[in-house]
Amino acid sequence: VAILGAGVVTPVGSDLDSFWSALLAGVDGTSTIERFPVGDLRVGRGGEIKKLAEVDPRLPGGRASRLLLAAAGDLLARTALPASAERLAVVVGTALGGVDELDLALAEARAVRRAAGALYDAPAHALARSLGARGPVITVSTACASGATALGLGADLLRDGVVDAVVAGGYDALGRFVMRGFDALRSLTRDRVRPFDRRRSGLLLGEAAGLVLLVREGDACGPRLGRLLGHGTGSDGSHIAAPDPEGRGLHLAIEAALAEAGVSASAIDFVSAHGTATPLNDRIETAVLERALGLRARAVPVNSIKGALGHTMGAAAALEAIMCLLASREGVIPPTTGLEERDPACALDYVSGTPRPARPRLSLSTSLGFGGCNAALVLEGVVSR
C-alpha cells in the first residue's frame, strides 16, 4: 500500500515541514499548559499547541476535531485526494475522542450536540464530512496504539478493494480529563521527557494529529512518501494499565507485522520506538526489540520522538510512521530529544544528541497502550540518493 502524502499538526510545528525541522533541531515542544486550569495537578506541563485554526463550530468533537481538520488541511495542501467521495474512507485512531465535550455536555442541560460530540467517534465523522468522504468512517481506539492500528485497517480496506483511497492516522487533544487521569496515576514527570535515559522519570502528554493518504500501490502515480508493508497487533492479557513484563503482546505484534510485510527482522534498518520515558515501558520495550531483532538488535538505530512532542496518545504512532518515512527521504534520523545519559539497562543504539545521517529503507514502528494494546508497523521509505 502506497503512502502518497502526510499532514500533521503538533506542538513543535503546525505543518509537515516545521514538524520535521523541529525534530531534527531537538526542540522540546512541552511547556506550561495555558488553555485550561492545571493549578490543582502535580504536573501542569505538556505538549500543548498554542495556536490552532478555527473550524466550523457546528462540527462535533470540539478541539479533537479541530486537530484532525488542521492535519487534513496540511495533507490536502500537499496531496490531492485521488478517489471519488464514495471510494474514499476515513480511518483514525484516538485514545480520547472528544471526551472533553462530556464535561460541557453534563454542564449544559440541553447541549444535545455536545453530548453526541463527547462520543469518541465524533471527530472522525467531522473529518469525513469535511473531506466529503462517503466510504467507511472508522474510529479505532486501541489506546495509545490507535494510530498504528488505524493505518493497518486503512491498508486492509485497500487490499480488499473496499475503497480506492484512505485518509488514515490518529489524533488526541489535551484536556482536563486526561491530565487528571495521568496525574492520578503518577505517570507524569516534573523533569523533561527522557526516553531511555537512566534519569527518566515519566512522560508528559501532548496533543497532535497526523494523517496519511493511502492508496493501492498499483493506483499510485507521482511522488510518494513510501509504502506501508505490514502491520500487526497483539494483546498482553496481563494488566489494564501496565505493560506485560514479558512484552508478549508487543513481540507478537512485531512478528505479525514482519510476516505481513514479508521481511525478516534482519532487514530492518531503523526502529521508531514507543519510548514513553516511563521506567517500565522503556526497559520492557528494549527487551522486546532485542528479542525481535535478534543478533542485529544493537546495530539498528532506534529513536523516540516523545521527548520532543510529549506522548500524543492516539496521534503518536501516526506521527512516528510519518517521521520514519521522512527519515528515509531526507537521509537523516532525528535524535531522541531528552536522552543524554543512556540507561545501562537499555542497551540499543539510540540516536541522541544530534541527527544521524542514515538511509533507512525499512523501518519498524512500535506502539503500546492501556488495556494491553500493542501494534507494530513495517514501513518502506523512498531512500534519498
Add this chain to the structure above:
Amino acid sequence: VSGVRIAAVGLLTGWGEGVAALPADARRAAAGRALIPLATPHLDGERFRRATRECVLAVAAVEALRRDGAVERATLAGPDTALVYVTASAYGASNRAFVEGGGTGSPLHFPYTAPSAVPGEVAIEYQVHGAYVILLGGAAAALDALWQAARLVARGTCARALVLAVETFDACADLYGRGRWLVGAPLVETAVCALLAPGDASVSYGPPGTPSPLEDLVRTRAGETLAAGPLIALALARDCHYDAMRLSGRWRDRRVALEWQRDVAPLAG
C-alpha cells in the same frame, strides 16, 4: 484465504440470555420503559471488584459463548485467538463517573475509562494474545468489526476471532434522552460475543442500500442495542439456519451492509 463460520454466540440482553429470551416485539414488551437494564453478574476475584460493570458484562458474555458452543477456556487462550471489540458508548458510564468525581478516586479509575479496558479484561481472563482491534461507533462500526474479524480468520492471521460488543445505557440515560435523533427506543443493554472460526462463508462489504430484514428483525425483537445489533443478527440468523444473509446497520449518517454467503451453521460439539 478461506471463509468463516459462526462457531458460537453468547448473548446477554436486558431481556435475558440467548435469542429465546428476546420478545416478539420489544416496544410492546417494554411497555413504555425507555431502558431495559441488564443485570450485572457476580464474578469472583479482585480484578472484577475494581473493574467496571462493562468489563464484568463482557466476561459474562464470553462465558455465555462458552456455554453456547461448549468452548473450552484453553481453546481461547494464546496468540491464535483474535479479539475484536466494538461499542458505541460503553465507556460513557466510567467517563462520566470520572468527570463527576473530579478524578479524585482510585488511580486505577482512569485506565478503566478507556474503551480498551473492556476487551483488556477479557484478554486477561482468557489469556487471549492474538490480533487486537477496538472500533467505536454503533451498528455500522460493528459491521466493520465483523469484516475485520472475518478477514483475520479467512487469511489465517488467527485460528479464531472473538467479536465482542457491549452496550450499557443506565448511567447516561439522561444524555441518551437528549439524543433521540441518534438512538431509538427502548434502549436495551446488551453484552454479546461471537466466535468466528474457519469455514465456508465469505464476508464482504455490499451496497449499503436499505435496511436488511435482519436489521429490522433485531430492531423489532431486541430494541435499540447500537453496536450489539449486528451480533444479535448473527445469533438470530444462525437459529433460523440461513444459508446467506445480508447484515446491515446504521450509525450517524452512515449505513453499512455486509454480505454473508453460504453456511452459518453452528459448531457441533
